[in-house]
Amino acid sequence: MNPPVPLAKLLPVPKDLTGRLALAGGGLFLGQWFLGDLLHVPGGGLGVLLTGAGVWWLSRGSTPPRFQEPASLQGWIARCREVLDQFETLEPDGGVRRQQLDAVVQRSGPQRLALVCVDPATCPQQGELEQALAGAAPLTLSVARPLASAEGARTWPTVLQEQELILFSLAAPLLAEDLLWIQQLPEDQPTWLLVRSTAGESDRHCSESLLAQLPARWVDRVLVQRPDGLLRDVLQPLRRQLGAPIRNLQDTRQRLLRGLHQQWQADLEQVRRRRFQALQQRTQWIVAASVLASPLPSLDLLAVAVANGLMLREMGTLWGTDLQPDVLREAAGQLARAALAQGVVEWSSQMLLGLAKLDGGSWLVAGTMQAISAAYLTRVVGRSMADWLALNAGVDALDLERLKREAPVLVAKAAEQERLDWGGFMKQSQQWLLHATS
Incomplete structure (x- = not known):
């Protein structure tokens, strides 16, 4: 046939x-x-x-009409509330999700920055980092445990999603494990790469070789530190970003609301x-x-x-x-x-x-x-x-x-x-x- x-x-x-x-x-x-x-x-x-x-x-x-993803914090709040209304119509959950929404909406400063690494030897000392970032804006600095794979799988810790900024400390040349972890970074997570160069290598040569290995999202997001360089000078671009706390906190709330929305949509789809x-x-x-x-x-x-x-x-x-x-x-x-x-x-x-x-x-x-x-x-x-x-x-x-x-x-x-x-x-x-x- x-x-x-x-x-x-x-x-x-x-x-x-x-x-x-x-x-x-x-x-x-x-x-x-x-x-x-x-x-x-x-x-x-x-x-x-x-x-x-x-x-x-x-x-x-x-x-057909057009549905647009919200472009503002208030738009995301309204969209999440619409999803909650749909959820409660089909399957009430006792207000647990509304508590999650309120926690994000009411989230306030100071800004949060996490230092992340794979090899602890590549990380600057916490006191040195605090001194290098001092004066930018009120800041809570935390040092995450070294990233480790579980049974060969690499999963970005969800707790880091609540940070306004991530500073990922590495050493040049990048290893395959470093690149695999970089691939796991969420696209919407504001992250800087702090790369310690080898002795005698110029900043320009180190940056060019790094960017040749990295996707386009890392352009202007790589900070190269020479072994004899001052960390405060290297972190100047990061300090400038930390100087806008209101915008950073709002961007984090909006990002967290987007994550809640995606999770709730998946749960709602099952119902x-x-x-x-x-x-x-x-x-x-x-x-x-x-x-x-x-x-x-x-x-x-x-x-x-x-x-x-x-x-x-x-x-x-x-x-x-x-x-x-x-x-x-x-x-x-x-x-x-x-x-x-x-x-x-x-x-x-x-x-x-x-x-x-x-x-x-x-x-x-x-x-x-x-x-x-x-x-x-x-x-x-x-x-x-x-x-x-x-x-x-x-x-x-x-x-x-x-x-x-x-x-x-x-x-x-x-x-x-x-x-x-x-x-x-x-x-x-x-x-x-x-x-x-x-």
Whole structure:
């Protein structure tokens, strides 16, 4: 059997009347094939027209809104409170997360600076460092324990994320272990590298050789100390940064709020997925029941479209988005087309036909097979939509153009996950059918 032809090559998303007519025509052909050749269900022109109308409805263009990551401290506070409100709606936690938020919002000075190293021999003495930084601004200086890997894994200590600045002390030339630890430094953690050069090596030569080994983020962030040089002179750029305590403290609060937001979004996503699984199962059997009970096979796709529309609306509420119905419809249309192009319905139908051959008195008659295939399609599209909403839940800008490019990947991933649970899905199908026909 030839593999299904991707619809994206034949049926591009329409941008004008001509494109919509072309897509509608493709929908007519697809509907005739779906009802007649694949499922062997008799249907007249009404079913074909409804199929084309459904594809037309899903393909109407829209102008998506844009979500921007907060650029200010107040914006992050407001965003975190929105996430907490969503959390408490789904799963109250007794105010623990609000206490975490208050601790960050109320965080105040003095500034905190941590001296970090891999080899303690490369670190300046604490008294020498305190004297070199004296007078810049009120400062709390702490010396962290030497960084050490645990079972070969290098993990940046989370406690260091609360520091306004990190001073990472090293010795030239950098060792492979030094470079591996530098790679673990969070991108948003303000850090300076204090590198002790070898005797007789010029500052310029040492800086150039270091920057050749380091990513671009370390340009103007490397402080070279000669064995006979004064540490206070070397740390002058760091002293200038410490001279803006208000900005540094605000940047730290904003960075910590971003970290809380990411952690809470991950926790919230787990709660949403549990709720979504219940919604997914309920919707798929509503779809299956509608398809099985429909007196006219030509009305089956209409029932599928209505049930999936209700599911997508509940998913928008579950993920806390204020997306307009036309935006959800456009996204669902992209995912549905990708699912059809990858042969999701064809694969499920073939699997059902294989099961029917194994059981001569099988309950997999035409109407039942069509109902279960529709339920399986609902599962794949629903999971794809859940993955897309998770990627765009108040963090990144919602981009439908990007969805058009990523829809095949989202659907392929969702279909693969659903295929892994095909046995469980079939057990649910049998239980549903026994209940529906009893």
